[in-house]
Amino acid sequence: MSTDVPQPTNPVANGKPVLEARGLTxxxxxxxxxxxxxxxxxxGExxxxxxxxxxGKSTLVKILCGFxxxxxxxxxxxxxxxRFNSVEAARAHGIETVYQDLALIPQLTVYQNLFLGHELTMLGPLRFLNNRQMRKLAREYLDEINxxxxSVDAEAERLSxxxxxxxxxxxxxxxxxxxxLLDEPLAAMGARESRLIINLVKDLAASGRVSIIVIDHNYAHLFELCDRVNVMQGGKITIDRPVHETSIEELTELMVSSYRRQLEQVREGGA
Ligand SMILES: Nc1ncnc2c1ncn2[C@@H]1O[C@H](COP(=O)(O)OP(=O)(O)OP(=O)(O)O)[C@@H](O)[C@H]1O
Ligand SMILES: [Mg+2]
Structure with missing residues (x-):
């Protein structure tokens, strides 16, 4: 087989769209x-x-996830x-979201948050919550991913x-x-936690079973994580490119020139 043909970063990122938005306003x-x-x-991409x-990035994500x-x-x-009329409806279709502004429920514990919407219950007609099992699995999972x-019993509001x-x-x-859908998942994080989350998302992406949209202002993170990048300007997607066809420098230049244009418009409007 010829090796001259450029290969996509992710071999499964070629199929028909799993999710499409058309003319959303x-x-x-x-x-x-x-x-x-x-x-x-x-x-898988x-x-x-x-x-x-x-x-409008968060607004778009909040539409895609039914919020x-x-x-x-x-x-x-x-x-x-x-057309999802709730986050639960989108979740039932396999769409999970990390929001920029409402990451966890503060009054629930770590393990309750971890199992939110996917609680484990006991066998039997009353389906009591299986807290012991959820605590154990939460501890194991968090250890596994570092x-x-x-404590898994700590309330989320007591965490950093x-x-x-x-x-x-x-x-x-x-x-x-x-x-x-990940809306600025690394925004509040130090270097250790950022690396940990990037690796977690990369592992999930490598499994090919989930498709991911990630918003991040740090282009180095984006270029490490993504197969493709979309630029949003003036309420539309203006650029759609595989990451290997663009660069951090090009994206930065694009954003700076868009910012300059906006400043000029504001100045002209105010003149
Ligand atoms: N619930 C709301 N009610 C009124 N205006 C809103 C609401 N949510 C967002 N907006 C406005 O819509 C615009 C887009 O906001 P959005 O949060 O989608 O931007 P963003 O691209 O995610 O920005 P950032 O990079 O700062 O997170 C902003 O002007 C914001 O003030
Ligand atoms: Mg946002």
């Missing part, structure tokens, strides 16, 4: 945030989403049109920001069976 009052988003996520602060509903446009899951917390975020990502990685 969303406004908050007079502010139109999404102006026709076309996006496709292929089976990691897609990076970049854009300025306020570009917000879109004003217009459609979403297709494995080729079938879907996440250190004081980085620990909380690590638990939130670990929870979603464990629960995801089709699609994982």
């Amino acid at each position: 969303k406004s908050f009052g007079a502010l139109q945030v999404l102006r026709g988003i076309d996006l496709s996520l292929r089976p 990691v897609l990076g989403l970049v854009g300025d602060n306020g570009a 917000h509903s879109q004003d217009g446009g459609e979403m297709l899951l494995e080729g079938k049109q879907v 996440v250190h917390v004081p 920001g980085g620990q909380r975020q690590a638990i939130a990502v670990a929870r979603a990685v464990r629960a995801a069976n089709k699609i994982l």
Whole structure:
């Protein structure tokens, strides 16, 4: 077989889209945030989403996971049109999310958060929660992936920001069976926890069983994790490229020039 043909980074990242957005629009009052988003996520790939602060990245993720509903446009899951009216509905279709702003439920313990929405129950008609088993598995899982917390019985509000975020990502990685949406999963983290989470996501990606969208302002992280990158500007996806066809320098230059254009528009508007 010829070795001249360029190979994709991820061999399974070639199939038909597992998730597609077509012409998604969303406004908050007079502010139109999404102006026709076309996006496709292929089976087993990691897609990076970049854009300025306020570009609408989190809004898009919150539509894909059923937290917000879109004003217009459609979403297709494995080729079938879907409309989720809750996060639970999206989760039932195998879509797990780590939110930028609401990572864990503060009053629940570490192990309760880890099993949120996927609680283990005892056998028998009353289906009592199997707390002992969840505690044990939570301890084993966190040890396995090297996440250190004081105790699996600690309430999430007593953890540091980085620990909380690590638990939130670990929870979603464990629960995801089709699609994982990660909105700035490394934002609150130090170097050790960032490395740990990057490796966790890379392992999941390498398994090929889950497709991932990740938002991160750190392009070095994105280039390490992603097969493809989409740039969001003016409420649309303006660039869609495999990472091997772009570079950190090119993306940085793009974002800086978009920021300059916005500044000029503001100045012209104010003049
Ligand atoms: N629930 C809401 N109600 C009103 N406006 C909102 C709401 N959520 C987001 N917005 C506005 O929509 C715009 C896009 O916000 P969004 O959080 O999607 O941006 P982002 O690209 O994720 O930014 P960042 O990189 O800072 O996280 C912002 O102007 C924000 O103020
Ligand atoms: Mg955001």
